[in-house]
Amino acid sequence: MEDRSFEKFVAVLIGIFGVIAVVIAVIAAIATIRGGTPAAASADESEAGGGAVAPHISMTEFAIDGDLTIPPGDVTIELHNDGGVVHNLAIEGIGQSEDLNGGESTNWAVGELTPGQYQLTCEIAGHKEAGMVATLVVSEEQGLTVGGGHDMGEDPDWAALDAAMVNSILAFPAETEGMGNQLLEPEILADGTKRFELTAAIVDWEVEPGKFVDAWTYNGMVPGPWIDLDLGDKIQVVIDNQLPMGTDIHWHGIHTPNDMDGVAPLTQPLIESGQTFTYEFTAEDPAVGMYHAHHHAQMQVPNGMFAVMTIGEVPIPRGRTIGGIDVPADLEIAREIPMVLNDAGTIGFSLNGKSFPATEPYVLQKDDWIMVHYYNEGLQIHPMHQHQFPQLIIAKDGIPLDEPYWADTVNIAPGERYTVILQAEDPGVWVWHCHILNHVEREEGMFGMVTALIVEE
Numbered sequence: 025m026e027d028r029s030f031e032k033f034v035a036v037l038i039g040i041f042g043v044i045a046v047v048i049a050v051i052a053a054i055a056t057i058r059g060g061t062p063a064a065a066s067a068d069e070s071e072a073g074g075g076a077v078a079p080h081i082s083m084t085e086f087a088i089d090g091d092l093t094i095p096p097g098d099v100t101i102e103l104h105n106d107g108g109v110v111h112n113l114a115i116e117g118i119g120q121s122e123d124l125n126g127g128e129s130t131n132w133a134v135g136e137l138t139p140g141q142y143q144l145t146c147e148i149a150g151h152k153e154a155g156m157v158a159t160l161v162v163s164e165e166q167g168l169t170v171g172g173g174h175d176m177g178e179d180p181d182w183a184a185l186d187a188a189m190v191n192s193i194l195a196f197p198a199e200t201e202g203m204g205n206q207l208l209e210p211e212i213l214a215d216g217t218k219r220f221e222l223t224a225a226i227v228d229w230e231v232e233p234g235k236f237v238d239a240w241t242y243n244g245m246v247p248g249p250w251i252d253l254d255l256g257d258k259i260q261v262v263i264d265n266q267l268p269m270g271t272d273i274h275w276h277g278i279h280t281p282n283d284m285d286g287v288a289p290l291t292q293p294l295i296e297s298g299q300t301f302t303y304e305f306t307a308e309d310p311a312v313g314m315y316h317a318h319h320h321a322q323m324q325v326p327n328g329m330f331a332v333m334t335i336g337e338v339p340i341p342r343g344r345t346i347g348g349i350d351v352p353a354d355l356e357i358a359r360e361i362p363m364v365l366n367d368a369g370t371i372g373f374s375l376n377g378k379s380f381p382a383t384e385p386y387v388l389q390k391d392d393w394i395m396v397h398y399y400n401e402g403l404q405i406h407p408m409h410q411h412q413f414p415q416l417i418i419a420k421d422g423i424p425l426d427e428p429y430w431a432d433t434v435n436i437a438p439g440e441r442y443t444v445i446l447q448a449e450d451p452g453v454w455v456w457h458c459h460i461l462n463h464v465e466r467e468e469g470m471f472g473m474v475t476a477l478i479v480e481e
Contacts, residue, residue: 077137078102079160081144083111083124085404086154086462088144093161099137104129109404111151115160116143123148137162149326150368150403153472155462185467192469196381196476200230203384204377205332205362208249210259217258220251222273224317225266229328229371232379232471237370239328239377240267240317246377247364247401248331251315253307255336261303263295270294270319271329273303277313277422277441278333280305287318294319310336312397312422312441314364326369328377330401332362338395338419338443346416347430357445358392365436365458365473367402373463373472380464380474386456387478388448395445400436406473409433409459412450413477419443433459448479 077099079091084107105111105124113132114120121132139162146156210218222242229239229246242248253259265271272295274286284305288294295301313333317324343353366374375383388394396415398408414430421441434442448454457464458473465471 076100078131080104081113082106083113083146083156085109085460086146086151086156088113088146088156088158092144092158093163094137095164096137096139096162099134101132101134102129103132110148111146111156112148114145114147116145118142120147139163149322150372153372154367155466188467188469189465190469192381192471195233196470196474197383197385198233198381200233200378200382202229202245202377204245204247205250205364206245208243208251213260215258217260218253219260219262220249221262221264222248223264223266224271224329226268229377230382231371231374231377232382235379239370240324241328242331246328246330246371247362248315248329250331250362251333253333253335255307255310257307257335259303259305259307262300263303264300265295265297267324268297270296271317271324272301272319273315274318274321275303275305275313275315275333276439278305278307278311278315278335279309307335310338310422312338312399312419312443314399314401314441316401323369325401326366326371326403328369328371330364330366330399332364332397332399334362334397338422339424340395340445341416341418341428344428346428349414349416349430351416355393355445357395358388359386359394361386361394361396362399363396363408364399365402365406365408367404367406367463367473373458375473375475379472380470383475385476385478387480390448390451390479390481392448392479393445394448395443398434398436398440398442398444400438400440403438404460405435405437406463407433407435407459408456410446410456410477411454412452413446413448413454415444415446417442417444448477451479451481453478 077094077097079094080102081090082104103113103121105126105128108126110123110125112121112123118134122130142160144158144160145152208220210220213219224242226238227241227244228236230236239246263273272286272288283291284303285291314330315333316330340355341351342355344351364376371377373379400406409432414432415434416428416430417434418425418428434444436442454477456475456477463472464474
């Protein structure tokens with residue numbers, strides 16, 4: 025009985041494979057009749073149709089490349105995300121593709137495109153500003169495409185590009201309205217509690233000269249006010265919500281009771297438009313923290329609702345030799361700088377809410393030491409490079425490092441904080457910037473996440 029069962033099983037398998045073989049043969053025969061392989065047949069049909077166009081377009085961080093000069097016709101874009109984060113493609117006046125994760129691709133049926141020029145962009149927040157802009161030329165003639173996906177036409181004006189870059193740099197530092205990170209002074213209550221008041225509201229914010237955006241703010245500034253506390257402080261933070269939607273405040277990296285964590289509706293009710301809420305807790309642990317919205321954070325935070333909170337002091341490894349460099353035993357900090365990084369929303373690529381040339385220059389005297397707290401409130405990593413002066417990394421997320429180390433570039437991921445100290449030993453103007461180049465330069469010149477240390481004799 026067992027042998028007969030096995031024979032029946034084998035017979036069934038042979039039958040199945042026979043059917044599959046027949047199907048494959050039929051497909052091959054059809055392909056042969058049409059002129060070769062199925063892929064070749066498709067290509068021949070497109071050519072025979074006299075109007076089917078299938079350009080290949082690639083999206084990366086942060087560029088749009090590929091077939092940017094195409095003939096007119098019925099267009100289906102072979103769209104590939106060759107980057108590591110989500111992208112999409114929009115054609116001005118035509119429509120937008122689906123979002124693609126890194127490594128994904130799709131065939132986007134655009135439809136009939138007539139001769140002309142069409143702007144291509146990625147509509148993920150901040151990506152257009154980072155350089156994901158290109159021009160699709162629909163023409164029978166070929167044009168010249170410059171690296172990065174920017175169609176410069178048949179005769180690029182290289183001298184104009186040079187001039188734009190030089191002029192943008194010479195405009196630094198440019199004055200704009202508003203300044204973020206202003207220290208917030210508390211009201212001291214009878215029992216010693218420090219009471220801080222915040223108003224959440226949308227205001228006009230000048231990100232770079234002449235460019236005003238609708239910023240979502242605490243107390244009308246980006247970043248919001250800096251709250252600096254001593255260990256053991258009892259605090260109240262009263263938030264008055266004047267936004268058109270609900271909000272809350274999460275104390276990122278700050279030790280709080282659960283009901284003060286700021287995640288509506290889990291730990292508190294949503295603070296609806298026109299309502300107030302009071303957060304109360306004790307500053308129990310040292311911290312280099314942030315406070316920001318958690319409700320619809322993908323909207324509220326990139327648009328400006330972020331700020332810093334520091335508790336106590338970060339220990340400095342005075343008197344130690346690190347990497348062969350002696351840290352003075354009598355080292356004094358001339359200036360403490362919170363530097364908040366952003367890359368999305370209405371604020372876009374910025375340092376402390378401003379885009380170059382409106383970023384703040386830091387003027388120091390020769391041999392001054394400074395302490396910098398990097399905060400990444402954006403959606404991408406940012407390797408912050410300081411020209412000339414190595415940075416001694418002494419704390420990560422407010423936690424002192426047992427083994428500090430030197431680096432000229434510090435890579436900060438979203439949500440992270442790094443604390444560094446450095447000595448301004450050499451006079452001059454020294455550039456300080458994110459080293460992802462599309463975050464700092466574009467055809468119109470330098471922008472975004474760039475500032476400078478100005479060291480005077």
